[in-house]
Amino acid sequence: MNNFQRLEEEEIDRLPDLPMGIAHNVNSTLGGMRTLGSIVELYLAKIFDVVTMMARGEAEQSSNSFGHTGGHGSPTEPKGEVPRGPKS
């Protein structure tokens, strides 16, 4: 053991006690973060699905409204179908 290490030992001997609350605080913060992580992990996929569905819905709506501007088809026709032409 060199003089630097002896100095450290002497300083540790004179060190005030470290509050017990520190370990508890760190542990509870870690626990809180783990819980938050689990919640995010559990629900993030579902939230992502909902957002994707909403975005897709909006996109389809806007593409449908674009399809009707030409006056072809009927607003009551199901989505995704090609507008029918005039009956012969």
Place this chain on the structure above:
Amino acid sequence: MEKILQKMKISDEELIRHYLETQNSRYFDQLYAKYSTKVFSKCISLLKEEAAAQDATQDIFLKIFLNLSKFGGKSKFSTWIYSITYNYCIDLIRKKKKDGSIFSDEIENAPDLAEEVPDSALLEMEVKKLKIVLENIPVGDKAVLLMKYQDDMSIKEISDSLDKSESAIKMKLKRAKHKAQKVYEDKFRQRPI
């Protein structure tokens, strides 16, 4: 359980593995009990304020356990913990000083000193005098000297820890030893009797 773990003398790596697998606070307690005093001691030594050192110790342990999975085992666990401790304290002091001059470009741009202070010049100082010397050199110099001589870190480990090149760390050490010797001479050898 803690007594059993203590009796079994489980290695740090085993404790880390168990903690990561189970998240059981017993393993946390073991690691905390082993290293908290030394981390606190280093924080007080660098920050010089008990309250700031307590807050720093809490933040450092939070950082350690949040990044525990990133500990690759390339160095000793103690070296990894002390690196985080030094970096945290240096960053804190740098933020307080606001000029960022603790490690600045002084390292890279410093002129080479002709004479190398031998290790023995530091290692043969009396403990009380060494304490005074370390209190009177810049905190960046103190940190590299503590890493090298107190924690037995290699130049490579210090350079990895401080994100500097090995040659920059060698130069920093050389300058820190030089400053320590000068403080010693000013304080103890040239003092009027």
